[in-house]
Amino acid sequence: MIPTHWFLILSAILFAIGVCGVLTRKNGITIFMSIELMVNAVNLTFLAYARQFHQIHGLIFVFFVMAIAAAEAAVGLAIFISLFHHRATIDVDEANLMRW
């Protein structure tokens, strides 16, 4: 059986890749994909621990996290479409109407 900490290292790497993607990318959809990667790293962590503890609690949490991510995607894509109507781009650097 693969030890739990291997899964944890993998999920930490995935989470870090997601964070880097959010911070460096400019396209709105790519940023959102990076956020999804972070959320999936979280799911992997929950599954690894649930397997180690032989608990069902962590598995149930994963289902809820997946539902949350799906709901977020639905609303997020609608926001992107609405933005695209206005300025024909979803580059977040172009979203600069407000400055202090």
Place this chain on the structure above:
Amino acid sequence: MTLHPLIEPGWVNAILPELVLCVGGLLLMLLGAFGARLRGITAPLALIVFIVTAWSEKLVLAGTFFGGTYEISGITRIFDITFLLSAILATLFAREYLEREGIEGGEFYALLMWATVGMMMMAKGLDLLIVILGLELLSICIFVLVGYHRRIPVSNEASLKYFLMGAFATGFILYGTALFYGATRSTNFTEMARAFSTADPNNVLLSIAFVLLMSGLGFKLAAAPFHGWAPDVYQGAPSPIAGWLSVAPKAATLIALVRLLSAMLPMLQFSLWMKMIAALSVLSMVIGNAAAIAQRDLKRMLAYSGIAHVGYMLIALLSLRDDSVAAIAVYTITYALMNIGAFGVVSTLAKNQNDPQTLDDIAGLGFRSPFSGLALTVCMFSLSGLPPTAGFIAKFYIFKTAVDSGHLAIAIVGILTSIVSVYYYLRVVYYLYMKEPAEGYAIVPAGGIFATGALAITMIGIFVIGLFPTPLFAMAGAAARALLP
């Protein structure tokens, strides 16, 4: 009615307010879809639903439900009332605002109701799963509400920013929760508290989890240094929503944080975690107040002042005792009245909503519209914490808890920064009464009966709490004693 052996009898009563709000929201959506000619009555209907919900709080039984994951007690009732009060004030201001902007619809109020359900779940959840579900229900409704003015570009942009930031923060909260699950084998607060009482204070995993969770919740609270989104989002959002957004979600996050931290109490005494919260609090007070001075846009100024107010509220978290929880409860109610009132006056300034609403817009407003001017003045006095308003009492008790628990340095920072804040709050009053409007630039507030009623509620509330705070504090104190172990 029993659905399952795990679900206690009486569960309907336990979640009655949530049920009323969910069903009310669905009805308003149906009305918006099939009764286009009935648009005018959606806001009064929404008000009725909110008032029925507040009444149904009386039928709710205290206790723990759903297998120890949902707790109803005195303090959750106080916070429920705060959420409902904020929603009612937002509805009153939104009614005429939406009509004027031509974007009225049932879904606006429905989203407000479901967001309130999310906040109630956050306040009552005894399990991180419930808290996160509530937080997400709230966040997803806010994404839509911020971008509700979808024909104007700033509203869209605010929605995009809040969405990306909010989803990013959710990632951190979830990862923190996953690591806590790994360290304590549970996400239930009661079981986590048991694990924390024997945990090693130098455990690196627990510290990483705490930092991740706090930074995610810091985003939602708009506490510095996680406040970057707040000014842009408040400026772009429809003004009644901006006022509601600056109060209610923060109150919900704070009460969830109180529960979480009281489960972690054994750890907090030995680790640097409390210092982190203190740093968040001091940074918020300093950055919020300093940046607010430089603002000429009213909504951005209120956004920075909101960051500072989160700093004040975080002071009370440093000492998790019954009087500090009571102080948070009273502060959130007071803050709801004065901040939604201030945003409400801004929302009545009829103008192209795409442009910033600056101090010049309210120059001389106190004479053109005495009632709006008076209401804004009262809100500003209360926000700056001058007696005899509620803002003074609320701030006084926050600083008192800090002094009582030995956090004297932070109390002094709080008092000094709130003295600085008097400058930019009273500058608004100066513009209201002592500044002549520019030629051909005299904006008259377009508030109707609903906005006037809401302003009257905020003013009465501010003075009643300011002059007679004892009953509220006694009630909140008794409720808080039941919450903490």
